[in-house]
Amino acid sequence: MLLLDIMSKKICNEVYIIAEIGQNHQGCPETAKRMILEAKKAGCHCVKFQKSDLAAKFTSSALNRKYVSDHAWGSTYGQHKEYLEFSKEVYHLLQDYSREIGIDFTASAMDERSLEFLADLRVPFIKIGSGDANNFPLLTKAASLQIPLVISTGMQTMSTVDKIVEIMSESRNEMYALMHCISAYPTPPTDCNLGLISVLMRRFPNVTIGYSGHELGVSITKAAVLMGARIVERHFTLDKNQKGSDHRCSLEPAEMCSLVRGIDQFRHNKYLLNANYTVEEIIKMLGGGDELRAALSEVENKDILECELPCRFKLGKSIVAARDLDKGHKIQVSDLTIKVSEPSGISAETYFDIIGMQLTRSVNQDEPIIENVLTS
Ligand SMILES: CC(=O)N[C@H](C=O)[C@@H](O)[C@H](O)[C@H](O)COP(=O)(O)O
Numbered sequence: 001m002l003l004l005d006i007m008s009k010k011i012c013n014e015v016y017i018i019a020e021i022g023q024n025h026q027g028c029p030e031t032a033k034r035m036i037l038e039a040k041k042a043g044c045h046c047v048k049f050q051k052s053d054l055a056a057k058f059t060s061s062a063l064n065r066k067y068v069s070d071h072a073w074g075s076t077y078g079q080h081k082e083y084l085e086f087s088k089e090v091y092h093l094l095q096d097y098s099r100e101i102g103i104d105f106t107a108s109a110m111d112e113r114s115l116e117f118l119a120d121l122r123v124p125f126i127k128i129g130s131g132d133a134n135n136f137p138l139l140t141k142a143a144s145l146q147i148p149l150v151i152s153t154g155m156q157t158m159s160t161v162d163k164i165v166e167i168m169s170e171s172r173n174e175m176y177a178l179m180h181c182i183s184a185y186p187t188p189p190t191d192c193n194l195g196l197i198s199v200l201m202r203r204f205p206n207v208t209i210g211y212s213g214h215e216l217g218v219s220i221t222k223a224a225v226l227m228g229a230r231i232v233e234r235h236f237t238l239d240k241n242q243k244g245s246d247h248r249c250s251l252e253p254a255e256m257c258s259l260v261r262g263i264d265q266f267r268h269n270k271y272l273l274n275a276n277y278t279v280e281e282i283i284k285m286l287g288g289g290d291e292l293r294a295a296l297s298e299v300e301n302k303d304i305l306e307c308e309l310p311c312r313f314k315l316g317k318s319i320v321a322a323r324d325l326d327k328g329h330k331i332q333v334s335d336l337t338i339k340v341s342e343p344s345g346i347s348a349e350t351y352f353d354i355i356g357m358q359l360t361r362s363v364n365q366d367e368p369i370i371e372n373v374l375t376s
């Protein structure tokens with residue numbers, strides 16, 4: 001399989017292209033099938049969906065919160081997500097269809113139950129989206145399955161990325177890739193920070209680095225490939241003007257075709273055998289202008305950007321009580337779970353730091369753990 005050959009560095013002159021259907025199917029299996037066919041026709045290697053078990057991914061108060069948006073498919077966030085979530089039967093049907101037409105099929109696992117479901121489905125790899133890049137228990141479990149993983153790094157700091165790499169190496173899982181990603185929809189060119197692709201490649205020389213882009217158009221993604229990204233993921237849509245949060249920053253079939261053709265051109269010209277192009281060379285190769293220059297500006301370190309805060313606030317994961325916990329209780333691993341919570345609690349990346357701390361008051365099951373209920 002191409003992705004595994006890229007991850008094991010057997011092949012250096014190829015890029016694995018993922019069409020992220022995500023929730024752009026509008027909750028309709030027939031539309032999803034049409035999108036799979038269009039992605040195949042465009043030359044993508046893989047179609048990807050997003051799998052959630054809503055009660056495992058969200059606290060009940062996060063599911064019950066009002067969702068007031070032109071993109072809402074229900075009056076609460078839970079109803080909205082329920083409308084967009086495909087059943088296991090539909091997953092089987094879409095997987096069969098993808099197999100029939102010859103395109104890889106997978107999804108992101110947005111909680112542990114979905115991870116188990118995707119492992120049972122025997123997908124070729126599992127995606128861990130940016131929202132779960134700091135969900136260390138999920139990552140640990142995913143790494144132990146010995147299934148290839150593609151892990152996005154949007155709205156996270158470099159120390160979280162370091163921890164991901166540590167978890168993978170502790171699990172002796174070498175079949176994984178890290179995706180540079182900025183979680184802003186659409187991402188302005190100045191925030192694309194493509195320089196981080198080189199930073200990640202230098203810091204983790206044995207890990208395949210990819211790019212999951214949310215900007216408009218295709219030239220910044222092509223530049224990401226010239227920087228060294230060997231897996232590319234872009235949201236895919238049949239029509240950008242449809243209702244739904246992701247359509248605008250998605251690629252329609254003609255744009256996806258042009259991205260695939262552009263990358264093919266790089267391959268034919270053997271451009272992919274080199275990942276040391278200067279910014280000026282890349283701008284010249286792509287005939288680019290100011291937006292490309294802005295996207296390519298040098299970056300020293302990886303931090304959470306201001307443009308990512310709305311996404312982190314809406315979909316970032318918090319530490320939540322897995323069961324009712326009494327005042328004075330000393331926190332153990334089995335007391336905690338990681339969910340999108342409303343209101344949010346302390347951020348998921350502090351999970352290991354709070355083990356052994358004591359509660360200053362009782363906390364109910366499904367309630368977020370907040371800073372002032374903890375004492376050492
Ligand atoms: C961070 C993350 O999961 N981001 C995903 C992948 O990029 C998105 O597709 C979200 O699911 C989507 O933007 C959510 O939109 P709404 O909140 O309208 O369902």
Ligand SMILES: C=C(OP(=O)(O)O)C(=O)O
Binds near residue numbers: 128152153179
């Ligand atoms: C959130 C996801 O991806 P990314 O963080 O790469 O946008 C996903 O794949 O579900």
